[in-house]
Each structure stands twice: as C-alpha cells, then as structure tokens.
Amino acid sequence: MVRTSLFLAAAVVLTTVPATAQTSGLQDPLLDRLIGDWVLEGTIAGEHTTHDVVFEWVLEHQFSWLRREAPGFRVYFVPGSYALAHQDSLLARLPAALTNARRLIDAPDLAGPVDVFFIENRAQMKALTGMSATGFAEASSRTVLLVTHSEWRSFERHEIMHVVAGQTWGPPGPDTAWLQEGLAQAADGRCAGYPNADMMMALAERNGWIPLGVMLTQFRQQPDLRAYLQAAVFVDYLLERYGLEPLRDFWRSGASPESRINGRTLAAIERDWKGQLRAGPVDPISLASVESRGCG
Numbered sequence: 001m002v003r004t005s006l007f008l009a010a011a012v013v014l015t016t017v018p019a020t021a022q023t024s025g026l027q028d029p030l031l032d033r034l035i036g037d038w039v040l041e042g043t044i045a046g047e048h049t050t051h052d053v054v055f056e057w058v059l060e061h062q063f064s065w066l067r068r069e070a071p072g073f074r075v076y077f078v079p080g081s082y083a084l085a086h087q088d089s090l091l092a093r094l095p096a097a098l099t100n101a102r103r104l105i106d107a108p109d110l111a112g113p114v115d116v117f118f119i120e121n122r123a124q125m126k127a128l129t130g131m132s133a134t135g136f137a138e139a140s141s142r143t144v145l146l147v148t149h150s151e152w153r154s155f156e157r158h159e160i161m162h163v164v165a166g167q168t169w170g171p172p173g174p175d176t177a178w179l180q181e182g183l184a185q186a187a188d189g190r191c192a193g194y195p196n197a198d199m200m201m202a203l204a205e206r207n208g209w210i211p212l213g214v215m216l217t218q219f220r221q222q223p224d225l226r227a228y229l230q231a232a233v234f235v236d237y238l239l240e241r242y243g244l245e246p247l248r249d250f251w252r253s254g255a256s257p258e259s260r261i262n263g264r265t266l267a268a269i270e271r272d273w274k275g276q277l278r279a280g281p282v283d284p285i286s287l288a289s290v291e292s293r294g295c296g
Helices: 009-014 029-033 087-105 122-129 156-169 177-188 196-207 212-217 224-242 244-253 266-276 284-293
Strands: 004-007 036-044 047-058 063-070 073-077 114-119 135-138 143-147
Touching: 063 087, 063 122, 073 087, 087 114, 087 156, 087 177, 087 244, 114 122, 114 156, 122 135, 122 143, 135 156, 143 156, 156 177, 156 244, 177 196, 177 224, 177 244, 196 224, 196 284, 212 224, 212 266, 224 244, 224 266
Parallel strands: 004 036, 073 114, 114 143
Antiparallel strands: 036 047, 047 063, 063 073, 135 143
8 A cells, every 4th residue: 555645734634533432423535535554744842753654444434543553563543532642652662561461471472463442431442342441352353452541541561461361371261350350460560550469458458358269250240459459469479489380270270269289279378378468558548549440
C-alpha cells in the first residue's frame, strides 16, 4: 500500500471523531478518504516528529482507529483520545511489559505480534467486548484492550501477562482463576504506586484474609481487589520458592489446599508464606482511594 505524507495539521481533523461507540455506524466521507497508511510529519513541543500510522474503521464504523507499531506490537488508538495524545509514552512501555512477562515464566518468543487497543472508558470496553472492565486479554489471538485516561493508568503488564501465559502454557484448566489473575497482577507488581505486598497487607489488616480454599475454587466470587492482590503475592512466593513447574501443573489441572509441592500441601505452604510476610506502611488516604476506585 502506498504511504502518503500528511502534515500534523491534518491530525487535528482526525481528533474530532467522537471517542464513543454508536449504535448506528459513524459515516464521514472525509474520514473514509483517510483510510490507509500515512506518515504524519510536523512539530510537537518545538521538536520535529514523524509517525507512521494507519487509519481504519472497525465494528461497522462504530470505532475508528489510528494504528502504529512497536517491537512485538500493533497498537491502535481512538482519534481524539487521551491515549493518542500520549501515544509515544504508551508505545514505549509495551516492549518492556512483554519482556517482563516472558522473564517471569521463562517464555519463548510469541508466534506473532500482540494487538493492543487503547480506549478511554468502560462503555467503550463494553461495546467492544461485552464486558465493563478496564482491561481485557485474549491469549489465543494475542489481543489486549486497555482503558486509560487522565485519572487511570493502563495495566499493560497485567494484560500482556495473560497473553504470554496463555500462549506459553496453553488454555488454563478449571478453577485456575486465582493463578491466571495472580500471575498477571504479579507481573504488574504495583497498586496505586505501592508494591503489591504492601497494599495486600493493608487490605488484609482491614478486611481479613480470603481463605485459601475459597480463593482456589471461588476466586471470581471474591472482592476483586483483595483477591487479585492476595493471589499475586502468593503466586510471587510460589515462583520464588518452588519455581515454574508446580505452577505450570496447577495452570492445567487446578489446585486445592491439599495439592502438594515437594511433598508439602498448599495449606502448609500458605502458612509459611503468611509467617514470613513483611510490608511497608500504606498511607490511609491512598488505602481509602484504592478501596473506592482500585489500583489505577
């Protein structure tokens, strides 16, 4: 396809597209003429810049996207969005997130690029996936959707971990949500600027622990924040103490408190884990914010 040079003044026109899904498709002859590969050239913050982008429609004209690429990724932005305005910094974070996920489970290179879509709110996520969430991953197609805006960071490390684990270990077995989400939150590593362990301990002191048997078999029925953090810190401990093989087995077959690693039950291992936990202080205002709006 022919690449056309387009000065950044035209990018202002692109940003006028409403960043919301519509029940009837958006029709705009000007935007239809912009479909294709472009090179955007101009000056931003006093510096000359050049971007290769692709403009395209999806979902029967409900969404339009500008597409860019980073090593290992095809990345899509909604015109006029917060993410598009911060595209360079968001792009720069993706290769490091992939490297981190692969390192965590010693994963090989993926079979192809990951498609990452940056959107602005839960309404757009629901229009695209049917779910009101701030992150979504489909490992089989190497697809990630991320909500980000001025008051919510994107959780690219979390969602990319889902893709890497699914591509490397295959489809997860029953009752493995604790491991899927624990591994993903362990890859992210932070909650509102605090290490996972610090925020988990602060929440446990206020609300108590989720019993191990409940976490292993009824994970999705628990409060998301507490469950994700408790699973993440426990998975981190299992990885550090026992390595990948037991977790890979649990990924495929699930686990119970009586499941064993090196002859010891998970219930006994959990007691050891809790006994060695040490965490730093969490500011009460930060804790209240996390409880009301999450780790973003």
